[in-house]
Amino acid sequence: MTERTRPSLRRTALADLDALRARHPGQFRTDWAGRLRVAAVLAGLFGLAAYGMWALDFSLGRIVHGLGRLGGFALEMLPPSAGGRFGVFLQALGETLGIAFLGTLTAAVFAFPVAFLAARNVVPNPFARFAVRRGLDVVRSVDVLIWALIWINVVGLGPFAGALAIACSDFGAFGKLFSEAIETCDRRPAEGIAAAGGSSLHRIRFGLIPGVLPVLASQVLYFFESNTRSATIIGIVGAGGIGQYLTELIRVLELKQVAFLVLMILVTVAAIDWISGRLRRAVIGGAGR
């Protein structure tokens, strides 16, 4: 159908162009101010980028040379092989999953009560809320690798430090997300409990928690997914997991094994993605019923 009408529509419109211009002047006017604004924004963005490239010593020669070497690496990676250390890698992967699970769960358990202190509909006092929120922000803005370095000083090298590091950095993130979920929760059940003579603890237990629990659970699952990724890298500073082998093997250019490790990580993350996606849908669906 379009094949037949398209040319005729176009022909009619082109033949009638002057009349169209006269009838809809607004559509044919060029918006110079808008274009200028867009051009200025783009010029600003790319000007800053150019300055950045200059300041950070970007050089075409280095990029070309490096790309050549990267191509060589890619060829060397090609048949990925475990080099007979599959069992060791598998154990390290298990360690990584353990770190992610434990870190996420610990963070969620500790953040749960704190989140209520940061929610407007639970703690009306703005100063207390402000203090809790800023505290969470400070914890959150320190990267997980930095937390890992700090915990290594306390419990020594190994996966335990990694789990604690993930717990710390997620504690801040969960506190913020949970308190937002609590604030957007439906007010009516809590009001009903208050009207029936419930204390404020009853209000939280029966009015708020049943409503927010599925949302929180889905957020925890989502973070478990992303923490599996984080847990693969904290080995770089010595906090256990598969990252330790990854760093070591990259440093000594055992690229076939590196490729194998990366593939293992990709498969694991995809599997976790799939499982937690199913679980998330089940949890959220349960709330909708």
Place this chain on the structure above:
Amino acid sequence: MRRLTLLPPQRAAALVGQYAAERASARRRLLVTAAVMAVLLGLASYAAEVRPFVLAANIGKFTAYLREIMPVLRPSHLGTDLAEWYWALPRWLSLLGETLLMAYLGTLLGAVGGFVLCFVAAGNLVKSAALRFVAKRFLEVCRTVPEIVFALIFVIAFGLGPMVGVLALAIHTTGALGKLFSEVVENIDMKPVEGLTGTGASWVGTVRFAVLPQVLSNFASYALLRFEINVRGAGVMGFVGAGGIGQELLIAIRNFYYSDVSAILLMIVLTVFAIDFGTERLRHHLIGAEGGR
């Protein structure tokens, strides 16, 4: 007014029985979930070599460490104490500036990459399943491999320096933003697209005039969010020699230069705060502009 009538005893008993059964099944579900969680927890604790006694014995070290990194600030000598705490301020500031530039460039290059690829990966614009599959898998690989792993490999290929950090951030950002962008594109209103296709516009023309006006503010909002994340990421790039303030922090922590640790951490935290605040304002502005239209 209607009088309340009691249910006939049989129906009341049936309802009570049903309620009890519901409660019992809910309780059973809870028990099963708790048992599964306990087993998983045990396995994870074993894998992660949890040593509660070591933690209990050394938790004092954590607070001691926090106390140790606190600077000495006496009210009577505030000026000199501050100067001593931030003894390397000019160098740290320039490194912090380098970190921010890395984050900016990484976000911009990644956003450009994600922008180009998201239209190819969107199911409602590209009919070829093979092309879409390739684009999606490419974005997935970019996204799943953490940026610091890219940095580790790039440091060997390109040599040390902030350029490596930028490239690593850019690749990871391409993956993350490409996915988010393509989800935005898949959720657009298709009527303008059909209209433009009807007038015989090319694919690029359709994307430019039918898709872009709908998605641009969301794209900008996501890119700003990513910038925030990349500032944090750029802060630790120095751990593997890829530029920024991370190297300085790593040296300070490893060599127990206590007051330096707190000084650099405070700078990073404040910068992240400022960036968070600024981008949140900008994003509200962008989303507000979207809602106003």
